[in-house]
Amino acid sequence: MTDITIPAPSGSTDTAASQVTTQTTETTEQVAAPQAEKPAGEPQEKPEGDPAGDEQHKTWKEKRAERNRARWQEYKAAKETLPLRLQALESEVKRLRTGQQPPDFSQITDPNEELAERTAWKVRQSQATDAEARLGAERRAAVAETQTRLAAAWDETVAEARQSMPDFDQVFTKDTPVHERAAPFIVESDLSAEIAYYLGKNRAEAAELFNTFETNPALGLMKLGRIEAHLSRPAPNKVSTAPKPAPVLSGGQNPLGFDAERASVGDMAERLKKAGIIR
Secondary structure (H helix, E strand, C coil): CCCCCCCCCCCCCCCCCCCCCCCCCCCCCCCCCCCCCCCCCCCCCCCCCCHHHHHHHCCHHHHHHHHHHHHHHHHHHHHHHHHHHHHHHHHHHHHHHCCCCCCCHHHCCCHHHHHHHHHHHHHHHHHHHHHHHHHHHHHHHHHHHHHHHHHHHHHHHHHHHHHHCCCHHHHCCCCCCCCCCCHHHHHHCCCHHHHHHHHHHCHHHHHHHHHHHHHCHHHHHHHHHHHHHHHHCCCCCCCCCCCCCCCCCCCCCCCCCCCCCCCCHHHHHHHHHHCCCCC
16 A cells, blocks of 8 residues: 655945036036937837746746646656666676676686686676666666655645645545555546545545556556546536426516416416417
């Protein structure tokens, strides 16, 4: 059972402005040159947006959605690069382990050549052992890194789910049976939160899915796909169970000029004949 919870220049010494001491009898006002006016039809230039200002105006939901997308991008990138790293090490181990049988040193007559062959054999064995150790460490690191990124992406998904499903934490708990083989497929689904919520609501079906992944992972994946398809279907239109309204007489529900409560039997019969209700 898996708990998806499934990581400066110096200042100038000059005075700021010189003082004016000369007085004159005539002063000339300096008028700033007017800026050239743009034609009325020409669009005004808009100031470029400030990225920092745009960032401040983002809501917490938008920021969280961006973090969620970034986490998913990191997780998907890791899923693509980690296998390549492991494949390179596996190829190196295979190359070094090719021809495991040691050479027949008895066929070598030259002592110096025999010594060289024995030394080369020991070096290849040592290199292969080191490569296998690095491959094992890389595999463990890949698993840990994948789990960390997967958990981080799941945390963002849960945070988003709590907004639309306030009781998510009460429905999907650590007691909800989720197999470790199913966890990555659930988290990677576009309906990951909905699937988890569904399993929390249907514990018997969740337990059955857990057992299927334990004995037959391929069949378990098919069942999980059916659940996802079921949740992705649009909800059917609700059919009203209310009784149909009574027939409306022509001219509206209660046309002006005719009062059903005050009308005589003859008037009512005539009215119903005109409406086509009776003959």
